[in-house]
Amino acid sequence: xxxxxxxAALSMASVMVLSTAAMAETAEAPAEGAHANIVYATSTxxxxxxxxxxxxxxxxxxxxxxQALALxxxxxxxxxxxxxxxxxxxxxxxxxxxxxxxxVEVTQNEDGTVDYTIHIRDDQVFSDGEPMTIDDYxxxxxxxxxxxxxxxxxxxxxxxxxxEEYRSGMQSKLELLLGTARAGYxxxxxxxEDEYNSFFTAFDAAGEAFAQExxxxxxxxGYNAEDDSVAACAANWGYELAEDATAADFFASMVxxxxxxxSDEGINLETAGTSITDFITANIGEExxxxxxxxxxxxxxxxxxxxxxxxxxxxxNIHMTSFDATAIxxxxxxxxxxxxxxxxxxxxxxxxxFGFAKGDLSAIKAKTSEPIGAxxxxxxxxxxxxxxxxxxxxxxxxxxxTEVLLMQESIDSDYxxxxxxxxxxxxxxxxxxxTVRAIQDANSNHELQGDTLHTILVDYRxxxxxxxxxxxxxxxxxxxxxxxxxxxxxxxTLLSVYRxxxxxxxxxxxxxVIQYPISNTSWAAPKPADEGYQTAYSVDVDGNPIYTSSxxxxxxxxxxxxxxxxxxxxxxxxxxxAAGKFTDVEQTYEVMIPGQGQQDHPAYGVAVAASEVxxxxxxxxxVNDVGTSTWNNALEGNTAMMWxxxxxxxxDPDMTQVYSSQNAHGNGTNSNHYSVDDAALDELIAxxxxxxxxxxxxSVYKDAMNIIMDWGCELPLYQRKDCTVASSKRIxxxxxxxxxxxxxxxxAEVETLAxx
Numbered sequence: 001x002x003x004x005x006x007x008a009a010l011s012m013a014s015v016m017v018l019s020t021a022a023m024a025e026t027a028e029a030p031a032e033g034a035h036a037n038i039v040y041a042t043s044t045x046x047x048x049x050x051x052x053x054x055x056x057x058x059x060x061x062x063x064x065x066x067q068a069l070a071l072x073x074x075x076x077x078x079x080x081x082x083x084x085x086x087x088x089x090x091x092x093x094x095x096x097x098x099x100x101x102x103x104v105e106v107t108q109n110e111d112g113t114v115d116y117t118i119h120i121r122d123d124q125v126f127s128d129g130e131p132m133t134i135d136d137y138x139x140x141x142x143x144x145x146x147x148x149x150x151x152x153x154x155x156x157x158x159x160x161x162x163x164e165e166y167r168s169g170m171q172s173k174l175e176l177l178l179g180t181a182r183a184g185y186x187x188x189x190x191x192x193e194d195e196y197n198s199f200f201t202a203f204d205a206a207g208e209a210f211a212q213e214x215x216x217x218x219x220x221x222g223y224n225a226e227d228d229s230v231a232a233c234a235a236n237w238g239y240e241l242a243e244d245a246t247a248a249d250f251f252a253s254m255v256x257x258x259x260x261x262x263s264d265e266g267i268n269l270e271t272a273g274t275s276i277t278d279f280i281t282a283n284i285g286e287e288x289x290x291x292x293x294x295x296x297x298x299x300x301x302x303x304x305x306x307x308x309x310x311x312x313x314x315x316x317n318i319h320m321t322s323f324d325a326t327a328i329x330x331x332x333x334x335x336x337x338x339x340x341x342x343x344x345x346x347x348x349x350x351x352x353x354f355g356f357a358k359g360d361l362s363a364i365k366a367k368t369s370e371p372i373g374a375x376x377x378x379x380x381x382x383x384x385x386x387x388x389x390x391x392x393x394x395x396x397x398x399x400x401x402t403e404v405l406l407m408q409e410s411i412d413s414d415y416x417x418x419x420x421x422x423x424x425x426x427x428x429x430x431x432x433x434x435t436v437r438a439i440q441d442a443n444s445n446h447e448l449q450g451d452t453l454h455t456i457l458v459d460y461r462x463x464x465x466x467x468x469x470x471x472x473x474x475x476x477x478x479x480x481x482x483x484x485x486x487x488x489x490x491x492x493t494l495l496s497v498y499r500x501x502x503x504x505x506x507x508x509x510x511x512x513v514i515q516y517p518i519s520n521t522s523w524a525a526p527k528p529a530d531e532g533y534q535t536a537y538s539v540d541v542d543g544n545p546i547y548t549s550s551x552x553x554x555x556x557x558x559x560x561x562x563x564x565x566x567x568x569x570x571x572x573x574x575x576x577x578a579a580g581k582f583t584d585v586e587q588t589y590e591v592m593i594p595g596q597g598q599q600d601h602p603a604y605g606v607a608v609a610a611s612e613v614x615x616x617x618x619x620x621x622x623v624n625d626v627g628t629s630t631w632n633n634a635l636e637g638n639t640a641m642m643w644x645x646x647x648x649x650x651x652d653p654d655m656t657q658v659y660s661s662q663n664a665h666g667n668g669t670n671s672n673h674y675s676v677d678d679a680a681l682d683e684l685i686a687x688x689x690x691x692x693x694x695x696x697x698x699s700v701y702k703d704a705m706n707i708i709m710d711w712g713c714e715l716p717l718y719q720r721k722d723c724t725v726a727s728s729k730r731i732x733x734x735x736x737x738x739x740x741x742x743x744x745x746x747x748a749e750v751e752t753l754a755x756x
Contacts, residue, residue: 037404038731038755041415041427045407046278047382050368051334052143052341052361053151055275062387062407063334065747066127067373068396070118070137071332072100076523077651077743078694079104079328084121091739099397101132101335101374106692108323113161114692116318116331117311126337127378127392133313135347139338141316142354143364145305148172148295150277152264155330159321162306169301170359174292178260190296199284199292206279207251210271215247217272237270238632290366295359303352310349325654325689325697340372376400376750385409401735401754416442419727420452425755426726426746431457431510439725448509454728454736457509457721461742462648463519466495466591466603466715471665471675472641473589475571479675480711483571486541488712490567491589491621491642493546494610495715496537497560501553502605503718511602511720516705520719521742523694524653524701532702536709536716541566561613568619581618588620591642594631601625602718603644635673638666643673644717651743653701655685659708674713681707732756 042061048054049062072080075091083100090096102120109115124132144155145163147170156163171179176190177199185196211230218233231241234250241249258266267276281289307319318331338347341364342355356363371379377389377400387407391400410418415427416438429435436448443450448457468491474484499513515536518525526533538546540563547556569575573582591611595601604625611621621642634640647658657663657671661682664672684704688697708714724746726736732754736746747753 036755037406038402038426038753039406039408039424041410041418041424042407043412044385044409045382045387046274047369049371049379049382049387050341050364051140051336051371051373052149052153052364053368055152061747062379062389063371063373064375065377065389065405065750066371066375066379067334067336068101068375069332070100070102070120070335071104071328072098073329073332073651073743074098075739075741075744076521077741078523079332081105084119094739096739101396102332104328104332106328108692112322114320114323114327116320116327117315118318118331119315120335121396122314124374124396125394126340126372126374127394128337128340128372129394130337130339132335132337132374134310134316135313135349136335136338137316137333138308138310138349139342139347139355140333140336141308142305143336143341143356143361144333146295146358146361147301148175148293148359148361150263150293153330153333155333158324158327158330160305160307161319161321162302162304162308165302166305167301169297169299170295171298172293172295172359174289176296176298177292178262181260190298202280202283204248204251206276206283207255207267208246208248209282210267210274210276210279211247211250211254213274214270214272215250236628238628238636290362293365294362297359323690323692325691326650326652328692329651335374337372337374341367376747377405395751397751400751405750416453416725419725422727422730424727425730426724428722428724428746431721431723435723436508436510443728449728451728454726454731454733456724456726456736456740456746458723458740458742458745459512459519459521460720460722461519461521462646463514463517463719464602464644464646464717465517466492466606466642466644466717467640467674468492468642468713469638469640469673469675470677470711470713471638480677485710485712486567487571489537489541490564490571490712491610491614492537492712492715493560493564493567494613495606496535497556498606498609499715499717502609503602506602506605507718507720509721511718514716514719517708517714517716518653518701518705519647519649522649522653524698526702526705530702537712541570557613561617564613565617568617573619581616583618585619588622589641590622590624591644592631592634592640593623593625593644594628595625596627597625599625601644606717607644636670638670638673638675640673653697654689655701655704656689659704660685674708674711676708676711676713678707678711730756 043058046056046059048059051063051067054060054063072083074080074089080087080098080100082103083098084103086097086099088095088097101124102118105117107115120134120137126132143149144153145166147167156167173191177196182200185193214237215230215233218236219228229243230247230250231243231245234241234245239250239253241253254267254270262268262276309317311317320327338344338355346353347355376392376395378392380388380390385408389405391403393399408424412430415424415429416435418424419427420442439448439453439455440446442452448455468488470479470484473488475481475487478484503511503513514520516526540546546559546563551559565575568582574584576583591607593601593604593607595604607623611623614621631643635643657669659672659676659681661677662668663670664675664677681704684700688700688704691697726733735752735754737744737749
């Protein structure tokens with residue numbers, strides 16, 4: 001179960017990168033009566049199609065198709081270092097060659113600093129025919145680095161030399177207003193009392209609308225069938241309000257929680273679709289908001305970012321004071337055209353002029369709804385819920401085989417029926433039971449791939465798991481002791497053995513059981529062919545294998561029970577051999593499953609099966625099927641002994657947030673809910689984060705995962721599937737990318753995608 005507060009929005013580091021291609025096919029004339037354009041069904045656009053300010057997944061799809069990144073990535077999400085000439089990388093036993101706009105060289109210096117040298121192609125033009133140079137990169141970089149930049153890309157957070165100095169000494173009027181924390185107007189040089197009062201009147205109205213959208217979302221999703229009050233809906237978001245609470249009260253609680261932080265880490269983390277900034281803009285008007293967002297000089301600041309150096313017309317160097325594992329993704333930013341988004345007359349690198357006035361992004365924001373770039377398609381307009389894209393004849397991997405691509409707004413439930421009737425050609429519907437039945441019914445063979453619909457299943461960029469809080473499940477209040485680890489591994493051994501049966505029953509082919517605490521989609525995930533790979537919790541207390549390949553299902557259950565007994569003995573419990581149970585376990589353990597009281601969760605059956613065996617052994621495991629609010633509050637408050645949840649993974653497998661000791665026991669970000677506190681693990685996490693060597697990092701993270709499993713605090717459960725469905729009758733199926741992944745979707749090789 002995901003935390004419903006975390007509504008997905010894609011950032012630069014996790015955006016799918018359009019790269020490489022197999023040999024292009026020539027599109028044949030469409031069948032008589034069929035439309036000549038490929039029609040992709042998607043959800044409602046926010047109409048922010050700018051590479052700088054797009055936030056929703058659907059707007060980002062338009063950005064991906066109209067823009068090109070300086071650095072490409074492969075099917076695993078790893079950066080391609082030699083994109084100009086092409087780099088060949090194996091994926092699932094097949095070699096694929098990837099091309100991009102640029103190359104990158106990473107140099108880790110002896111003093112701990114790091115240099116990223118990016119070199120772009122010298123023969124590239126934008127879709128309007130204007131040449132691309134490194135000045136376009138520098139312009140784009142300074143937009144993202146601007147003190148008033150409020151988009152989702154966080155290159156300004158990297159340890160780039162001089163970045164902090166460049167961004168200091170300037171704030172927008174909006175920031176200054178919000179910085180008052182509403183303590184009351186005091187005379188100042190930046191805004192008047194009328195401006196103060198007008199803004200916060202609009203802020204309150206926007207906040208009420210923001211909260212009401214969340215309430216409406218909960219009602220529409222059916223989370224509160226018996227009680228659809230504001231208080232009941234707010235509870236789904238983790239807020240406890242009075243029974244008669246209003247939407248305004250709901251928003252006031254958010255402000256109490258986050259202060260006046262409008263970012264995705266602040267109030268906007270709670271969004272049900274529309275950002276809080278958009279609601280404010282709707283109240284005060286776009287021109288007024290643009291004026292509020294302009295920078296005001298409040299102190300001294302540098303004229304440039306010292307760490308960025310223009311080497312030549314096609315090369316730039318970025319100097320960082322320390323290594324950051326995410327930097328390689330962030331420096332490969334979109335190559336937005338200076339001549340369109342900026343002002344060439346305002347660009348003079350040597351004199352610290354970068355295409356716009358520092359602190360004033362209004363001209364760039366004015367072009368948010370009409371993008372120009374170097375991607376495979378050219379934006380031709382948005383009208384009546386349809387984005388029209390036309391093939392870019394200047395695309396560096398060749399003009400797309402399909403001349404026109406239409407991206408049409410629709411709703412998920414209409415995706416599959418729309419492809420069947422010919423309204424759409426391709427879509428990415430939610431992979432639920434209803435979708436599966438609809439696909440199978442449409443195909444004469446009643447399979448997911450047939451004569452009408454072709455379905456491609458891809459592992460979701462995340463995974464489900466069961467967790468244990470070491471601070472709450474241990475022996476003698478010593479979470480790190482061998483006895484405590486044995487106790488937790490006793491539980492995990494029994495829980496683990498029921499995963500295959502339960503997950504297969506719940507998901508069928510839509511999910512698979514995983515063995516390590518990492519998404520299978522990550523390049524750092526251990527593979528079955530790797531040395532030392534093993535099933536989770538498949539060895540006994542002495543390190544011997546619990547199972548053999550010839551065991552039946554019942555024999556595996558019995559073997560797991562015996563192995564669990566061994567772990568519980570090692571934990572210090574007294575076992576009565578004659579009675580076949582432990583006689584001194586007084587504590588009741590609890591596992592929280594957020595199944596909304598309906599037992600509708602893939603972990604529920606796993607927990608119940610294990611609890612029945614544990615009860616026969618004299619150990620009480622209480623399975624509590626709770627609502628999301630109860631579950632979330634317990635997790636955030638570190639009161640959940642055991643729980644089920646799911647992570648959404650980022651491209652980089654850095655483990656700091658989830659497993660670092662600095663985030664345990666309620667400290668730091670409080671995101672290490674396992675309370676794993678291990679110096680050796682911390683050292684490995686730091687080593688992995690501090691290296692640019694992918695293979696080395698992979699081995700380091702494998703060692704780190706072994707420590708996590710040894711603590712007995714996490715049981716990987718499942719990797720579910722996302723799907724893409726295409727018309728078998730209208731799309732050339734072989735022109736859809738092979739070996740699709742979360743980072744290599746249906747349009748990753750869109751230049752070859754063709755109609756029959």
